[in-house]
Amino acid sequence: MREHIPALIAIIPLMAALIAPVVAYFSMWLVRGISILAILTAHIFSLNALYHSLTVGTWHYYFGDWAPPWGIEYVIDPLSGSMASLVSFISLLVAFYAGPYLKDDTWLKKGIFYGLYLLITSGLLGMVITGDLFNLYVFLEISSLATYAIIASGGRKATVAAFRYLLIGTIAASFYLLGIGYLYAVTGTLNMADMAGRIQELMSSPAVLIGIAMIVVGMGLKAAVFPMHGWLPDAYTYAPPQVTAFIAGVMTKVSAYVLFRVTFFVLGAANGPVYAALTVMGWIAAVGIVMGSVMAIAQKDFRRMLAYSSVAQIGYIVLGISLGNMLGLIGALLHILNHAVMKSCLFLVAGGIKWRTGEHSIAKLAELSGKMPLTMGAFLVAALSMVGLPPTAGFFSKWYLVLGALDANMWPFVIVIILSSLLNAIYFFRVIENFFLKKREAGEAVKRETGAPKESLELPVTMLIPIVILGIGILAIGILNSQIVTNILQYSVPGGGL
Amino acid sequence: MEFVLDYRPLWAVLISLIAAALIMVSGRYPNLRETWTIAAAVGKIIIVYSMLPAVLSGQVLEMEPIDIVQGISLHLRADSMGMIFAALASLLWLVTSFYSIGYMRGDKAKHQTGYFASFAVCLSATMGIAFAANLITFFVFYEILTIATYPLVIHKRNQEAINGGRKYLAYTLIAGQLFLIGIIWTQIIAPGGEFVPGGFMAGKATAGTLSIIFTLMILGTAVKAGVMPLHGWLPTAMVAPTPVSALLHAVAVVKAGAFGILRIIGYVFGPELLNQLGVADVLAWIAAFTIIVSSLIAMKQDHLKRRLAFSTIGQLSYVVLGGALLTPLGLLGGMYHIVAHAFMKITLFFCAGAIHIRTHKDYISQMRGIGKQMPITMAAFTLASFGIAGFPFIVGFISKWNLAIGALQAGKALYVAVLIGSAMLSTAYLIPVGYMAFFKESTEFNSFGEARLDMLIPIVITAVVSVLLGIFPNAIANFYDLAAMSASQIVDISLELLGGL
Structure with missing residues (x-):
């Protein structure tokens, strides 16, 4: 599992994005939970990879074990590791923040929102870590x-x-x-x-x-x-x-x-x-x-x-x-x-x-x-x-x-x-x-409304x-x-x- | 100089910062809130004055540097010159705190929590400026001071206050940015340079480059010191409550600028290098110009606080002039004038505030016969006026005497004429206020109605101290010895050869 962390950074939000609209149909809470959890996982993995790149050295990950230049390589050096950590951190905070905004939306709107949001996150993380x-x-x-x-x-x-x-x-x-x-x-x-x-x-x-x-x-x-x-x-x-x-x-x-x-x-x-x-x-x-x-x-x-x-x-x-x-x-x-x-x-x-x-x-x-x-x-x-x-x-x-x-x-x-x-x-x-x-x-x-306490x-x-x-x-x-x-x-x- | 590891300079900065946080959270309980202010002020005095014996014995107390940017650290150290400013500001903060409480409650002012918190932050910044051991530390606290003063300037929240605040920010932020360029440039030609008596810039770059850096730094500090033509913000900022004008626009903020100029002259460039460059002459001319012109403008002002503001502009340039003379006694006089002017001008502002709270009169022409109603206040006012004019046995005389000798040391008798001319002008614009108060008849003031006690006591204290220091220049905090020590280190001669009073 641990050796796949570089790939999982981008893939976990991507997978979560695909199931988000479906999950939203069953439970509004679950889709939010899954989204935040996926981004949190990506963030933890990013930090982990950053730490690895700083202590051990640049982390090269070969997709499907195809060595470059034939296969696709993910490279986590201090630069991409810190960028990935930053992107996933901001994404996490904003996902957390978005909750009250979506309170009144239908399941479809909510599901699509989280799906798209996770796609953006996944795309940006991928751009950062790919070699x-x-x-x-x-x-x-x-x-x-x-x-x-x-x-x-x-x-x-x-x-x-x-x-x-x-x-x-x-x-x-x-x-x-x-x-x-x-x-x-x-x-x-x-x-x-x-x-x-x-x-x-x-x-x-x-x-x-x-x-x-x-x-x-x-x-x-x-x-x-x-x-x-x-x-x-x-x-x-x-x-x-x-x-x-x-x-x-x-x-x-x-x-x-x-x-x-x-x-x-x-x-x-x-x-x-x-x-x-x-x-x-x-x-x-x-x-x-x-x-x-x-x-x-x-x-x-x-x-x-x-x-x-x-x-x-x-x-x-x-x-x-x-x-x-x-x-x-x-x-x-x-x-x-x-x-x-x-x-x-x-x-x-x-x-x-x-x-x-x-x-x-x-x-x-x-x-x-x-x-x-x-x-x-x-x-x-x-x-x-x-x-x-x-x-x-x-x-x-x-x-x-x-x-x-x-x-x-x-x-x-x-x-x-x-x-x-x-x-x-x-x-x-x-x-x-x-x-x-x-x-x-x-x-x-x-x-406007929103039931805030007086004053x-x-x-x-x-x-x-x-x-x-x-x-x-x-x-x-x-x-x-x-x-x-x-x-x-x-x-x-x-x-x-x- | 002997360097000793000591964290008291840091605590002197932190104590009022902690107080500011406590003030913010206890806004609902005015008495508790004011307790924090007083407690922090007392604590600060204890911390600062406990360092005094060590500093007087020639030690320099400094903390372990903390890296804030690569190659440069946040570094605080208590040396003789820093101690002058720190001891002065911490002492006057306590006095002003009592006065503030009286003033703000007497005025039934709003936003008092923010007011006292900002005040505490300003004092932290002032300590940081006093104890800064390098330019970046100085700059960090200098900018904090700029921002923390802003809420005080706009305290009244009306259009006039907001305009005053805008003007204040425009002047100080632009100046700060110019200062920053100078500091960064210095970092490139002399990496990690720390303040050293006599300066560390000699031979680091060509004369032209050094002159430009000096100009940038002086522009940055001269705005706060109100040197003409960069003084525009100061009279406008008088819209702030009087205790703010008293402590910040007579002591902390403007003196931070004047102190900065002396630091740059004495500890960054050094008199020797500046003599070669010749740029300090220009600064001296500008200071002399400011002294005379601001006095002339002050004569025309009918609004008491504005008149005092222009007087402040002139007096600050004494400090600048003292530094720009580049002679030992000039530097000594400049440093001591930071102290002297502080006690006298704070007395004058306190009096102006007391009159405002008691009678709601702000214009000098309305103050005929007010001495009958407020004799103690007006006596203190008159006394401080004589001090500003430079009469013997009041503290202003000590610094002016040294400045005059310093001008002669530099072989520039013209500046002696400027000092004498300014003394006469000061007499002309301040003494009439006292005269009007006591000797003009008025039907308006006939009942005895002194200021509130919590305002009157600070007035009496600062007035008495002005006289005390005029007779015994070392009576409090050994200010004179500190200034002499610093000046002798800067020009590198022994204390005995320094001369002076």
Whole structure:
């Protein structure tokens, strides 16, 4: 059993996804239990595999005992292990959180929701742990298709947003597929490690150049790097609130991870064309950071503001990857973790506010701090972390990114990161002012129903626990970041070990 | 210097942080809540002052560094300069706590729980700033202080307060980010650098780079220190309740900026290097400009707290000027002025708050004859006014004397003229308030109605201390010896050769 853990990480949620709608017919409770249990198992296995990769070494798993390059290989190194742990952890919290949202749904809706949700989880986990470029595409499509469907379930506007995402997402996936097709044509292999050995001498081949360009663009689209972010704001705004946190928290990060994995571990970042592609991406990301933040300031809808903020934040990650030095990469990886935790927390809060008050417009939300103190406390921590103030997590990824940018003498990037912190401060303090200071005017944002005790709008425990865990997590990551970097992240970058 | 492993600097930071948590959970029981504040304040004083003998004997108490970022650690240490600020802030926190309780209850203010909790967090941050042993530790607490002060500035929750809060955040957050660039840059050219008397930056980079880093760091700290033209937030932030103005906008927050400038000059770059770079001259000019211009603006203010705010801006630049002179007595005078100004200005703010609570008068023109109603308050006010103007036997004289000698040591007699000019201007804008209070006739004030006792006692204490320190500069916490010790370490001469008063 234990030797199959790498495969089970992706397969357990996949199996659970298949039986979810059927189970839902018999018992509403059982489907929820099975889903959470499946994700929990995946999470425990991920942690186990991460631990193994750190103590024993990289874990190679051959499917059906077919050794690579013939068979499909799963590789758990510190990087993929920590990503899998992160994805499954956020997925677990959001699944737990989703309960009250689905209370009134029919068995079919509930079953399909959990089925799709597990498919996304399984797809993202698979993308992270696979060592095969084509297998990665398969998992990419599994997670993407399920995401289109789950976003579309959010109502009329969501259908349009989902369709738009479907078009762009399909184009992105096709770009990626074509890209690996070209690489396969010249190297004759799809295994990442095998290709990394063969492709070095083929770098000048036009086919490789086209392949690199297509993979970078494809993953740039999926990761919503500016200006390829068009699908994201609508998708995040209109998706069902209970899943936005998961999609926003980890989905784009996994694409950024793929970008990192392919460019640094397969193609080799120091090679001319890859280096050029990364440099271009870095500058685009820098523009995206500023544009995303400026657009976020302009938004009236809380969730839309967070969505544009995501566009900016994904820029941080790509920027760190494009810097390519140790500090920049650590900054990027730490920011993947930080942003997953912060943004999930913020979207969970947004979902909770919507659930209680039925309101998303920032201007109409007032006087929440007294009514939902714990939720607002977590929100405050997450917001300060987004601005990048010590001792929250966000400060430390910013620290590494600026350090990396200075080390590479990239002054424009330093200015962009600092400017972005200040723009973040503008749009988050505007929200803080509303939530904490503004007096409610009569008839505004009245609470909807949901049987909360008088005067209090605090969320039910199932929704509150994930929010509080993430809020505490932001502070914990901030304080413990040195441990995380020393023990995990520095082994996750190529040539690791500071 | 002898380094001794000791965790008291850390406890000095933590005690008020723990108090803040306790205050938050006991919000429903005001007396219990205030007990936490007082208990933490007393505890903090005990911790800080118990370290004093060791520090005076030349020891440096420091904790084991905790890694927070690769290569840089959270590191607290109590040295002579840090002790000045820590001893000052912890002492005045206790005084202000009594005053706050009186003020907030007298004002029947809302949100008192958040108020006292934020106050406690601010004090933790102040201790962290005082005891920080390297730039990153300093920065972490510096930013915590920025954020923890925000709820206090917007305490009244009206539009004016919110605007004041926005302005405050805009200034301090931008400054903080510039400071951060400087710190990260320093980390690259001098990895893991810790504060050393005399600085550690010499020879680490070209003169141009060092000048830019110095400018970035000074921009970051000068905003909190209210150096013109970066002072804009300070008068606006006076919308906060008076105890906040008193402790934070006269002692903790603005002094954190001034203290930071002295740390950067004395312990990061060092006078010798700055003399070569020549950038400190620019800072000195700006400080001199601020001293004169803010005094002129103060004369035009009719709102008492605004007048005091501009006076604060000017007085803070004394500290900056003292540092920028780069001479031993300049540094000594600057450090001691942190203490001197704190006691005098807190007295003035306490008086302004007492008048507000008792008579609801905020404008100087309304205060004719108020001395008949509140003689003790106004006597304390007048006394502190004379101190600000630099009259002998009041604490302000000690620091100004040293600053003047320090200017002469640097061969810059112009700054002596600035100090004298400023003293005259201070007399012109503060003494008339006392004059109006006692010698102008008014029908409005004829019944005797002093401030509440829990506000009056702090006023009397700080006023008496101002005089006491003016006669015996070492009377409390050996402030003068600490400043002399720090200054002599920075310029690396023996204490005997330092001179001064």
